Amino acid sequence: MILDLIQNSFDGLAMGASYALLAVGFTLVFGVLRRVNLSYGPAIMFGCYAATWVSFSFHSNIFLLLGIAVLGSVLAGTYVERLCFAPHHKGSAIAAMVASFALWMQFEEVVTLVMPKHLYDFPPMFDAEPLAIGPLSLRAEALVMLACALAICFALHRMLYRSRFGLALRAVTDAPVAAQLAGINVPRVLLLVFLLASAIGGLAGWLIVSTHTQVTPMLGMWSTLKGLLAMMIGGLGSLPGAVIGGLALGVLEAHSQWFLGPQARDLIAYLLLFVLLAWRPRWMTTSHG
Amino acid sequence: MGVLTNIGLISFVALSAYLLILAGEMSFGQQGFFGVGAYTAGVATAMYGVPLPIAALMAMGAGAAAAFLVGLPTLRLRGLYFAMATLAAAEMLRIVFELIHFQREIDGEPVGPDGTQGFRGIRWVFENGVEREGYLAMVWGLLFVVVILFLIVERSKLGATLRMLGEDPELARMLGIHVERFKLGVVATAGALAALGGALYAHHNTYIEPRNFDIMLGVHSLAYALIGGLGTVFGPLLGVLIDIGALEGSRVFHGYRMIVFGGLVAVLLIFRPRGLLDERVVHWLKRRLA
Numbered sequence: 001m002i003l004d005l006i007q008n009s010f011d012g013l014a015m016g017a018s019y020a021l022l023a024v025g026f027t028l029v030f031g032v033l034r035r036v037n038l039s040y041g042p043a044i045m046f047g048c049y050a051a052t053w054v055s056f057s058f059h060s061n062i063f064l065l066l067g068i069a070v071l072g073s074v075l076a077g078t079y080v081e082r083l084c085f086a087p088h089h090k091g092s093a094i095a096a097m098v099a100s101f102a103l104w105m106q107f108e109e110v111v112t113l114v115m116p117k118h119l120y121d122f123p124p125m126f127d128a129e130p131l132a133i134g135p136l137s138l139r140a141e142a143l144v145m146l147a148c149a150l151a152i153c154f155a156l157h158r159m160l161y162r163s164r165f166g167l168a169l170r171a172v173t174d175a176p177v178a179a180q181l182a183g184i185n186v187p188r189v190l191l192l193v194f195l196l197a198s199a200i201g202g203l204a205g206w207l208i209v210s211t212h213t214q215v216t217p218m219l220g221m222w223s224t225l226k227g228l229l230a231m232m233i234g235g236l237g238s239l240p241g242a243v244i245g246g247l248a249l250g251v252l253e254a255h256s257q258w259f260l261g262p263q264a265r266d267l268i269a270y271l272l273l274f275v276l277l278a279w280r281p282r283w284m285t286t287s288h289g
Numbered sequence: 290m291g292v293l294t295n296i297g298l299i300s301f302v303a304l305s306a307y308l309l310i311l312a313g314e315m316s317f318g319q320q321g322f323f324g325v326g327a328y329t330a331g332v333a334t335a336m337y338g339v340p341l342p343i344a345a346l347m348a349m350g351a352g353a354a355a356a357f358l359v360g361l362p363t364l365r366l367r368g369l370y371f372a373m374a375t376l377a378a379a380e381m382l383r384i385v386f387e388l389i390h391f392q393r394e395i396d397g398e399p400v401g402p403d404g405t406q407g408f409r410g411i412r413w414v415f416e417n418g419v420e421r422e423g424y425l426a427m428v429w430g431l432l433f434v435v436v437i438l439f440l441i442v443e444r445s446k447l448g449a450t451l452r453m454l455g456e457d458p459e460l461a462r463m464l465g466i467h468v469e470r471f472k473l474g475v476v477a478t479a480g481a482l483a484a485l486g487g488a489l490y491a492h493h494n495t496y497i498e499p500r501n502f503d504i505m506l507g508v509h510s511l512a513y514a515l516i517g518g519l520g521t522v523f524g525p526l527l528g529v530l531i532d533i534g535a536l537e538g539s540r541v542f543h544g545y546r547m548i549v550f551g552g553l554v555a556v557l558l559i560f561r562p563r564g565l566l567d568e569r570v571v572h573w574l575k576r577r578l579a
Contacts, residue, residue, distance in 0.1 A: 036369055038508070087559040093368070094315055095562035098515045101508050102554035109547040221504070232373055267384045274377040277370055278362035 007136050008254045014142030016250020018211070020149040021204035022227030023234060023242035024156065025197040031237040032173050032193045035093055039080045039100040041223030042107035043198060044205035045215075047072030049111045051206065052120045052215050060123040062210065069209075070202035076107065077198025081191055089190065104220065112217055125210045141211040148207060152200055153243045160239075169193065229273055294421075294493055296533050297428040301486025302506065303513040303525035304435060305479040310514055312475045313455030317372045317507050318359070319483045321379030322352040324386060324502030326484025327491035328402060334413035334492070335400050336393050341413050345488045352484020353477040355382070360476035364469050379507060386499035407498030414492050428489050435482065439522035451475065516554055518566030527566060 022041075029037050050072035051065040084099035125144065130137040160166040171179040172189050180186050205223065209215050226249070234245020249269060257265040302323050309316045326348035333344035363374040392401035402408040414424055442448045453461045454471060462468050491497050509532075510525075517528030536546050561567060 083555045083559070088562065092562045094310070094511075095515065095558045097315075098508075098512050099555040099558045101512060102551040102558075104551070105547040106551035109545070109551075113544065225504075228373065236369070263384050263387055267381055267388075270377040270380045270384070274362075274374055274381065277366060277374040277377070280366075280370075 003135055004258065005255075008258050009251055010136060010138050010142070012251035012254030013146065013247055014139060014211075014250070015254060016230075016247035017142060017145040017149045018204060018208045018246075019226050019230040019249050020243040020246025021145070021152065021200065021207065022223050023230035023246045024149070024152055024239060025200040025204065026227040026231045027234075027237060027239055027242040028156065028193060028197040028200070030231065031239075032169060033085060033089075033190060035085060035088075035096045036228070037080065037085070037100050037194075038097060038224055039076075039084070039103045039107065040197070040201060040227060041225070042104040042220035043073045043076035043080055044201040044223050045111060045217070045220035046076040046107050047074075047202045048122075048205045048209045048215050048219060049115060049120075052122055052209075053115060055123055056120075062123060062125060065123065065210075066203070066206045069206040070199050073202035073205060074195055074198045077194055077201070078191075079103070081194040085194065086187060086191070089187065104224075108217060108220060111220075118216060120215045122209045122213050122215050124213045125207075139211070141207070145207050145211065148203065149243055149246070152203075153239050156239055165189075165192070229269060232273055233276060292533060294425050294428055296529050297425070297432050298486055298490045298493060299510070299513070299533060300432055300526050300529050301435070301489070302483050302510040303517075303529050304439070304522065305483040305486070306507075306510040307514040307519070307522070307525040308439075308475060308479045308482065310511075310519060311451050311455050312472060313367075313458065314472070314476075315368070315372045315511065316375040316479070317504060317511070318375030318377075318379030319479065319510055320502045320504065320506035321359075321375075321382035322356050322480040322483040323487035323490070323506065324379075324382055324497075324499070325355045325480075326352045326487030327497050327502070328386060328389075328408065328487075329484070330488030331408055331411040331491040331497060332391070332401065335408075335411045336395070341417075341488075341492060344413075345485060348484045348488035349481040352487070353481035355484075356480020357473065357477045359480075360473050364472055376504060376507070379502070380504070383499050383502050386502065405499060407496060408491075409496045411491050411495045411497070415495070424493065428493070431485070431489070435485075436522055436526070443522065512554060515564050516557060518561075518564030518570065520563070520566050520568040520571035524564050524566040528564070 022044075026037070026040055029035065029040070047069040051069040054060075054068050055065055080100060080103055084096050084103060088096035088099070125141050128140045130139045131143075158166075160169060168179070168184045168189050171182065171184060172186055176186055179189075201223075205219070208223075209219070230246035230249050231242050232245070233249055234241030234243070249272075252272065253265050253269055256268040260268070302319050305319045305322070306316060309319075329351040330341070330344040330348040333339040333347050334341055339347070359375065359378040363371060363378075366374055386402065387405050389402045390404050392399040392403060394400075398410070400410050419427075442451070450461065450466060450471065453464075454466070454468065454475075458468050461471075487502075490501075513528030513532065514525040515528070516531060517526060518524030532550055536550055557565070
């Protein structure tokens with residue numbers, strides 16, 4: 001019983017690490033632009049499909065595929081930013097969000113037109129047996145993912161508070177007009193933030209699909225929903241919050257799936273979000289970090 | 290014929306999303322109340338032999354009640370917070386539909402919602418000899434009534450209050466409007482409207498399943514309102530017409546429909562962030578026509 005609980009928590013942390021990575025990318029965009037990019041997940045899916053296509057047609061070196069996945073989602077992200085966010089920078093948040101939803105539809109159709117099968121195999125990160133710690137087992141991929149999530153969170157934090165770009169970013173977030181007057185090229189900063197988030201998304205996508213060793217068209221919606229959920233649970237706009245929110249969501253899901261089944265898992269995750277939103281504890285309303 | 294009926298049915302959800310946008314709220318969850326309406330009316334007619342008009346009223350009641358319950362704890366939320374809360378509520382409703390196994394034996398056949406297997410045999414329309422044309426007329430007739438009600442409300446003081454609430458809730462509060470109470474009323478009305486659409490949808494398709502009520506429907510209805518325009522009740526209808534009518538009706542874009550539609554929407558929103566029929570166009574048209 002205790003062992004089950006611990007094993008579930010391990011599995012949950014492994015899943016949670018991927019949610020955390022997705023939430024970090026989401027948070028970066030939301031924290032600076034105050035806009036929700038519904039196409040975040042579909043752009044990641046686009047990158048992952050590009051990598052899958054390369055692995056079938058040419059070569060399946062994992063680092064090559066990682067590069068393709070990142071490149072693909074950055075390209076898709078640029079397209080999204082130019083079409084949905086740059087034009088609405090000063091305008092309506094709803095219009096930007098609906099536009100990003102429209103592009104989601106495009107990504108989904110492009111991907112299923114080029115690769116129509118419902119499921120594609122994706123090469124695994126490495127052929128390692130799960131690590132055995134006594135009676136418990138832990139997948140090595142999970143450790144890689146967790147390490148990546150923490151490293152990226154740390155690096156972003158350093159960038160925000162220790163670099164010139166980070167300073168510009170915070171200036172744009174806090175006072176866009178003043179930042180503009182101080183000579184910061186605001187549209188350029190916003191585009192760069194978007195590309196950075198897309199690159200992180202590409203990495204997250206690659207980690208996720210090479211852990212699950214398969215790609216399906218559901219990846220887009222799944223990434224957007226899980227990323228949003230983890231971001232909201234962790235408190236909007238805080239990077240460490242996004243990581244904690246992702247991990248918490250993963251652990252909660254693992255336990256509820258074990259005890260109550262897959263439908264209850266999703267029900268409980270949404271219930272948690274709903275209750276948190278209605279109740280709004282302090283850490284959900286204070287942002288930045 | 291099927292396309293025309295579909296346009297009518299989806300218009301109800303689009304209008305419920307539009308109503309909330311007018312009050313300044315963006316909902317990702319109208320599909321949930323659409324689903325509540327579909328299941329309520331389906332259970333009523335197929336399992337208990339209730340006539341469709343009464344079942345539709347019951348569906349509206351259930352939709353309003355569900356929306357009221359969702360609205361009560363989320364009243365003070367705005368923007369993304371409200372959108373996410375409604376999404377969470379709608380997803381919970383969808384999962385509840387997946388968990389409901391509630392069947393009755395009718396003529397030796399089990400009838401009723403069967404979890405993820407869906408709910409078959411909602412055949413009231415067929416059994417009562419309503420022709421497809423008749424049903425189409427019924428759907429559009431009801432839609433016509435709803436549009437007329439919208440037009441009356443938008444011309445009235447109520448409509449002005451609604452738009453003021455959307456523009457500046459603090460101002461509305463200072464002018465003595467019970468913002469929370471008013472908003473709760475709007476949320477419940479929008480829920481009832483979506484549920485009415487759901488009831489009609491269930492009886493058009495005769496088969497519903499939880500997947501019909503996922504986030505795709507909700508975001509689509511938001512998009513319809515925004516493409517068509519937020520200036521008039523005809524905006525969301527135009528949005529539905531453009532998507533389902535023009536693109537699905539003509540098979541030219543077969544296989545590329547979402548690519549064409551998605552690109553169109555994104556580009557359109559750059560130039561017209563409040564849709565084709567936005568307030569300015571509507572104002573201009575009114576002056577022209579008057």
